[in-house]
Amino acid sequence: MPASADNFPGRELDEISDAIDDVNKMKGKLWDAKSEFDAHKDKSKFRDYDSACDRVKAFYKEQHEKQTVAFNIQARVDFKTKRRARMSVWEAMEMLNTLIDESDPDTNLSQIEHLLQTAEAIRRDGKPEWMQVTGLVHDLGKLLLLFGSEGQWDVVGDTFVVGCKFSDKNIYPETFAGNPDSYDSVYSTEYGIYKPHCGLDNVMLSWGHDEYLYNVFKDQSTLPAEALAMIRYHSFYPWHRENAYQHLCNEKDAAVLAAVQAFNPYDLYSKSDEPCDPEKLRPYYEGLIAKYFPPVLDW
Numbered sequence: 634m635p636a637s638a639d640n641f642p643g644r645e646l647d648e649i650s651d652a653i654d655d656v657n658k659m660k661g662k663l664w665d666a667k668s669e670f671d672a673h674k675d676k677s678k679f680r681d682y683d684s685a686c687d688r689v690k691a692f693y694k695e696q697h698e699k700q701t702v703a704f705n706i707q708a709r710v711d712f713k714t715k716r717r718a719r720m721s722v723w724e725a726m727e728m729l730n731t732l733i734d735e736s737d738p739d740t741n742l743s744q745i746e747h748l749l750q751t752a753e754a755i756r757r758d759g760k761p762e763w764m765q766v767t768g769l770v771h772d773l774g775k776l777l778l779l780f781g782s783e784g785q786w787d788v789v790g791d792t793f794v795v796g797c798k799f800s801d802k803n804i805y806p807e808t809f810a811g812n813p814d815s816y817d818s819v820y821s822t823e824y825g826i827y828k829p830h831c832g833l834d835n836v837m838l839s840w841g842h843d844e845y846l847y848n849v850f851k852d853q854s855t856l857p858a859e860a861l862a863m864i865r866y867h868s869f870y871p872w873h874r875e876n877a878y879q880h881l882c883n884e885k886d887a888a889v890l891a892a893v894q895a896f897n898p899y900d901l902y903s904k905s906d907e908p909c910d911p912e913k914l915r916p917y918y919e920g921l922i923a924k925y926f927p928p929v930l931d932w
């Protein structure tokens with residue numbers, strides 16, 4: 634019997650539990666309908682920045698104006714000199730849970746759900762454990778938001794090279810007009826502060842969750858080089874999707890690109906998968922975490 638205000642006070646307990654079952658069934662149906670819809674969400678509907686909401690547009694305008702060379706040098710000094718937190722990987726995942734990423738037009742899910750969806754999609758495809766665990770942790774760098782970042786603009790969003798001309802392959806490239814480096818006599822040139830084909834290892838990418846997490850894990854994990862590359866470059870869409878910045882890349886970067894491109898579909902398209910249950914999946918992933926990370930890390 635459907636719940637209504639007038640029969641509520643006198644109802645027996647089992648009627649109430651029937652009503653709860655009804656609601657849950659309805660929720661299930663709604664979820665199935667949504668999944669059906671998402672399954673048909675065409676890949677071209679992801680990363681649609683032309684029709685993105687104002688929150689996303691405002692985010693990128695601010696980011697593109699504020700990510701200067703000077704800011705990026707200071708961010709790296711701060712990273713090396715400030716103490717942040719000591720905790721396990723799972724604790725870090727839980728800590729991130731409240732964040733909603735303002736740069737992302739494709740998901741409003743919490744970060745722990747995004748991490749689990751990415752890892753589960755990789756696992757479903759039978760990929761190796763190191764790649765599954767990489768999916769699980771790849772966005773933990775967003776913890777920077779809780780460690781005194783200036784805003785979201787220095788944590789999330791796509792990354793790009795600073796210190797040379799901003800590429801037109803970045804999203805909303807016109808917004809770089811508000812960045813003082815666009816008028817600098819060196820930073821505004823094709824090569825800027827770099828030598829031709831110097832290699833991505835030697836360029837400064839805009840500071841955010843990728844670069845931060847790569848630096849945390851390179852000394853505190855046994856992840857293979859491909860995994861570290863997936864983490865470091867996963868937001869570098871102008872490079873891994875749009876082929877920009879080739880004049881700065883070397884031969885080693887071709888292999889790195891293959892790894893990053895293999896990772897990208899799991900990160901991006903799993904955003905429309907069914908949400909995961911963290912407590913159910915926890916034992917499996919704690920097992921993987923123990924294989925690649927110490928019990929506690931310096932973040």
Ligand SMILES: O[C@H]1[C@H](O)[C@@H](O)[C@H](O)[C@@H](O)[C@H]1O
Pocket residue numbers: 734736737738772789790791792867868869870
């Ligand atoms: O909005 C998203 C999000 O912030 C991701 O974590 C990042 O990797 C992407 O590059 C970006 O487009």
Ligand SMILES: [Fe+2]
Pocket residue numbers: 771772842867868
């Ligand atoms: Fe990311």
Ligand SMILES: [Fe+2]
Pocket residue numbers: 747771772900
């Ligand atoms: Fe991600």
